[in-house]
Amino acid sequence: MKFKKRFKRKLNEFSDWAKGLNLLPKSSLRRVLTLWFLALALIPMIVIAGVDSFVYGRLLNRELQTRIEDANRGITQDIRQLEITLKEIGLRHSKEPYLKSLIKTRNGEALVQKLENHISNSPFIDRIAAFTKYGGIIAWATSPATRFPFYPDPVFENVIKRGKKTVFLELKPALAKQLDHKNQLIVERIVPGIGFTITCYTKVTIADDRGKQYPLGYLRETILINKDYGKKQLKEKTGLDFAIFDLNGKLLTTTLPLLRSAKYSISNIVPIKDSKTSVDLILKEQPFVMSLSPLLSSNNGKPYAYIGAIVSKVKLRETINSMRIALIVFSLTLIGGIVYLIFLVSTKYLGPLAALANAIRKVKAGEFEQQLVEKGVPPQELNTLIQAFNQMSQSISQTRKALEQKILELNEANTRLKATQAQLVHSAKMVSLGQLVAGVAHELNNPIGYIYSNITHLREDIDRIRKLLDEYEKTEKGLPENIKSTLKSLRKDLDVAYTLNDIDDIINSCLEGALRTKDIVTGLRNFSRLDEAEIKTVDIHEGLENTLKLLSSQFKDRIKVHKDYGKIDAVTCHPSQINQVLMNILTNATQAIKESGDIWITTEQIGDQVFITIKDSGVGIPKESIERIFEPFFTTKPVGGGTGLGLSISYGIIEKHRGEIIVESAVGKGTTFIIRLPIKAA
Structure with a gap:
């Protein structure tokens, strides 16, 4: 009830304001209806715009949350896959005969070189160490990019130091006990202030004469997960920053400098069991959101650290603000449209009432020659009033009414005549335009066909290359020599170099076909004298060869081209x-040969004239059609096969070059075109 009273009060205030500005007549039906229509249209629109803004913001927040959760899961899976890869590499290293011999003989210098070679082949491994079966270290190698010292595992390793420098490292019996019934063990260890390490211990065994395996030594391969690894592997892959926390919630490392400088901690929310745990951050007045999940040990499934994917919400807020601005602009535009529509509707249906009232006032003032013209189809009540007024006015000034009626009829007839004339002109233009477009489509059809044909070859070649590369990548590393020999033979049989060169040729042919498409359109404009092409001194033989190359897909194995080029x-x-x-003449020749046949091309020079003769063994042209083949839009092809513009354009081009085209043909014996061009043709 209160809202109804408040709305009515506001509506009256707006009415008084509009009346004071003389926007609407005082106490008029038009004024009342306009205000009510405006109010009923704007209120739902404002409500809808507000709801849309709220829902859109919620959807964007949900999308952002889903993105960082997916990224977090991806990072966790990458680390788990890294452990699996590390075990596979360690197992492969432990089976190398040469490495076993070095461990057996305890050749430290050669072993260091071997371990360094393994690190160079596995760039994500930071350090490899080799131990005897009793736990004593033989040699170790470190990646050149690695800067962190040895971090011994307190459970499985003893370290002997001289001052702060590690001089000796040995394995505890506990490791050998763990590896009694298995060959490998993965250990994750937190490194305060840096990140964490993933270490793979692999047992190296040797078989006796009866085939029983005995321990020979151990390999220790380590990967450090810190901010440098995060920048190179995780951030470049996901586009997001990340952070690693220990089980107490203390920050170990992060790729986000703001988080590191703030010394952020998640101690208030640990332990974290759900992989969808999210935290909102404010770092130097910049909003961020972080999705956290636990990193689980591959040995016991218990968490050893927490990892979080971080993304800024600044762009999200900017997007929401932009959307709200767009909604405001849209709402204002819609309001303007509604106001204009209401004005048109009120003018259409209430305007006649105002006109009738004005006419009555003029009749009352003595101006009897008043006639109301019915615009459109007014409502029945308005129509009745208008007709009654017109009949009353007609009885007063019958003569003038007849004259005005004649003038009105003449104006209407003139309007219809102009409309009919414009329609005829438009129809003629559309017919001409349709013919021209059909001709252009005909000329564009062949070059586009070349492009599509070559793309098919390109796809086949790419499939062959992909097949070779897939086989190579799957089987090249770590395979026996007989399989490597098979792959080498396969590469030789597929001839990769030739295939790649073939792809380049096909792509060049496609590009050349596209350029020819442009030249065809230019030629059509030249025929219509819309512009002029560039004048150059060229080798006609080169043009013939380029044209034959473009038409090679149409020749295939069915048409043989015989070339007899003279010196010109x-x-x-x-x-x-x-x-x-x-192109036009050779294309017609290929289309005239239904199955297999021949095309002969001959060039010669007589004086300052060059003659190009193109002869085919096609079906030939009937005698009654030869005289018309150069007429625009004349064609002997079935409906849809051509528009008849090709030869007419060619005739116009040669004529402009002060040359001529002569055609000789007989049905069943083929067709010969002779082109004569002066040396200075243009």
């Missing part, structure tokens, strides 16, 4: 147009 001078002409003429 370079011709000064519009090269793109001459190439178009050659």
